[in-house]
Amino acid sequence: MENKKKEKAAPLLTQFLIFSCILLIANILSIGISLVLPGFPVPTPLIGLMLLFIALVSGVVKLEQVEGLSTSLIGLIGLLFVPSGISLASSLTLFKQEGIKIVAVVIISTVVLLLSVAYTSQLVAKISGKIHHKL
Amino acid sequence: MLSFLSTPFWGIFLTIFVYWIGQQLFKKYPIFIFQPLFIGMVLGIFILIGLSSLLRQPTAALYQQYKVGGDFIFWFLNPATMAFAVPLYKRRDLVKRYWLRIFTSLFVGLTIALFLIFIISRLFGLSKIATIAMLPQAATTAIALPISSVIAGGGQVGTMAASITAMAVIVNAVVIYALGTQLIKWFKLDKDPIGLGLSFGTAGHTIGSAKAIEVGEVEGAMASISMVVIGLIVDLIVPTFAKLMGLM
Structure with a gap:
């Protein structure tokens, strides 16, 4: 049963501590995995995401201890992408040679990704014999 | 005096400034091409190119200076990507019910x-680096970039592949934002709310999720779930795929 009464958000410092602690553990694990399997990178934030999810499900971390910071970070995610976008300035020579082709492939790939996932999902639903129109 | 360009203050300011301009433009003219992120990226690159011809320095050198501050902001993609555990946890009922299907x-x-993206890249005659950069684009930036960089072999080449992947992830989002509604109509995606959500989260990342929320609550929840799960799956199969195709 979901607890209906709204818990007070944890102090910002506590939220920072939880985030930085999980990220540190995730980073150590990521480095460890890269030593064992050098060709298979497991990025730190991906491990962090799984660790935080496990921590929430197991009750080690309470929702109100991470919710505020999570909401703020997700709200800012567009801004956080900007530096990676500007990093294209470092590959302008490659981009000048193949730029239009690359953009064309990306646009087609977007539609390919969309349709292959959507149609696979429809197929899986058909096979399992139940399409949920309303949940 | 120009040495301020190589301090973090410059890159941090430029990042926030170009994104802010993008947001203002988007508020005034809500057309897809004015997506704050897209404008921020294009404007930022143009400012760096402009400065480079003004100061008679190579663009790559100006980018290296920008990066000092840009990296501060970029780092926050780590906690921000991790933060998606929270919406995932809130909708764990849907995850539990549909995990196999998801x-x-x-x-x-x-x-x-x-396979299709690989074939298309070959048909267009993309170089090996660009082809590698196309593969992890279903994952969100913080997950896709390190994978792209490692597959390309790290170092300078890795950075190049990662920057192309970064652009791809942004263009994915712009395409889904621009054509999302039409694509739903053309391909009749709305008969399967789960599939619609999953595909929007995969192809359009955060912006795709925002678009899916406009369609419905289940669609939106599925899109944010798929963004997380696809990151994991990209991590599992893209390096293997690259090896099989002889790209690694």
Whole structure:
């Protein structure tokens, strides 16, 4: 049963501590995995995401201890992408040679990704014999 | 005096400034091409190119200076990507109920898409680096970039591949934002709310999720779930795929 009464958000410092602690553990694990399997990178934030999810499900971390910071970070995610976008300035020579082709492939790939996932999902639903129109 | 360009203050300011301009433009003219992120990226690159011709320095050198501050902001993608555990946790009822369908759809869907993307890249005659950069684009930036960089072999080449992947992830989002509604109509995606959500999260990342929320609550929840799960699946199968195709 979901607890209906709204818990007070944890102090910002506590939220920072939880985030930085999980990220540190995730980073150590990521480095460890890269030593064992050098060709298979497991990025730190991906491990962090799984660790935080496990921590929430197991009750080690309470929702109100991470919710505020999570909401703020997700709200800012567009801004956080900007530096990676500007990093294209470092590959302008490659981009000048193949730029239009690359953009064309990306646009087609977007539609390919969309349709292959959507149609696979429809197929899986058909096979399992139940399409949920309303949940 | 120009040495301020190589302090973090410059890169941090430029990042926030170009994004802010993008947001203002988007508020005034809500057309897809004015997506704050897209404008921020294009404007930022143009400012760096402009400065480079003004100061008679190579653009790559100006980018290296920008990066000092840009990296501060970029780092926050780590906690921000991790933060998606919270919406995932809030909708764990949907995850529990549909986990098999979510996982199969994304796993099979991505495998098919990878083959098609590889073939399309070959048909367009993309170089090896660009082809590698196309593969992890279903994952969100913080997950896709390190994978792209490692597959390309790290170092300078890795950075190049990662920057192309970064652009791809942004263009994915812009395409889904611009054509999302039409694509739903053309391909009759709305008869399967789960599939619609999953595909929007995969193809359009955060912006795709925002678009899916406009369609419905289940669609939106599925899109944010798929963004997380697809990151995991990309991590599992893209390096293997690259090895099989002889790209690694």
